[in-house]
Amino acid sequence: MPELPEVESARRLVERHLVGRCIVRVAVVDDRIVYAGVAPRRFARVLRGRRVEAVRRRGKHLWFELDRRPWPAFHFGMTGWFEVYRCPADRPPFWKVEFALDNDTRLAMPDARRLGRIRLLADPEHAPPISELGFDPLLDMPDAAAFAAGLAGRRAPIKAVLLDQGFSAGVGNWIADEVLYQARLAPRRRACDLTTAEAHRLRSTILRVIHKAVDLDADNSRFPRAWLFHHRWGRNSDAATARGEKIVHATIGGRTTAWVPAVQR
DNA sequence: CTCAGTGTTCAGTG
DNA sequence: TCACTGAACACTGA
Numbered sequence: 001m002p003e004l005p006e007v008e009s010a011r012r013l014v015e016r017h018l019v020g021r022c023i024v025r026v027a028v029v030d031d032r033i034v035y036a037g038v039a040p041r042r043f044a045r046v047l048r049g050r051r052v053e054a055v056r057r058r059g060k061h062l063w064f065e066l067d068r069r070p071w072p073a074f075h076f077g078m079t080g081w082f083e084v085y086r087c088p089a090d091r092p093p094f095w096k097v098e099f100a101l102d103n104d105t106r107l108a109m110p111d112a113r114r115l116g117r118i119r120l121l122a123d124p125e126h127a128p129p130i131s132e133l134g135f136d137p138l139l140d141m142p143d144a145a146a147f148a149a150g151l152a153g154r155r156a157p158i159k160a161v162l163l164d165q166g167f168s169a170g171v172g173n174w175i176a177d178e179v180l181y182q183a184r185l186a187p188r189r190r191a192c193d194l195t196t197a198e199a200h201r202l203r204s205t206i207l208r209v210i211h212k213a214v215d216l217d218a219d220n221s222r223f224p225r226a227w228l229f230h231h232r233w234g235r236n237s238d239a240a241t242a243r244g245e246k247i248v249h250a251t252i253g254g255r256t257t258a259w260v261p262a263v264q265r
Numbered sequence: 266c267t268c269a270g271t272g273t274t275c276a277g278t279g
Numbered sequence: 280t281c282a283c284t285g286a287a288c289a290c291t292g293a
Contacts (some may be wrong), residue, residue, distance in 0.1 A: 075272085153282095253284090
């Protein structure tokens, strides 16, 4: 599920259903991996009875503002997400936490692979890991000059830099590939070797792709057909874009990378 | 049975 | 110290 658009979609879901409501019960599972730095039982005890005042996001991290600190913070890893329902029987498999609200609504976070994290922090925005994030393209994208300056100090492949959450928070594997395809940049190019014009093109492409995905509520079935997204999955050798361009798969920045050599330079 | 995967962290290297 | 790379983490589904 979780890159910036999916997490923003989850944020809006929770905002619709939880803001202004009180948490009457918190159910937890005893999972010391997903719960990071807090015992699940304490997490439940501290949050019961609190009122939700706002839901915030930065990069792939999301947290609740409550009427009293500390506040819960969530990261979805690869397989986490939020589900809202009313009937207790609809509690999803692999759930890690379930909040019951004062209007019979329930919110659960399932995470099959357990790479997600649930924290309890006095000030999530100003504590690691959120405080160590770089810019968020939706919240505080730097201007063109500052963006180019950021790339100039990096010798790693541009793909690896985009994946670095300390550079661009919220960009994950498919967004990085999509943006490089649409900006016509080869993923192995060193970030510091991009020209000013290429850096500016990359910056505006990041904005365009992320805004579009968010506008579509991260529903990938509605992403434009011309996007690489629909054609990149599976490392099959006959993969091609909608325009018939050959897609190549490689490992760059430690992740599977799909790109189109005929278009990306 | 094997392996890849919409992610992050940390040890090791230069 | 910094930047970067690759393995580890943990588990499902193809």
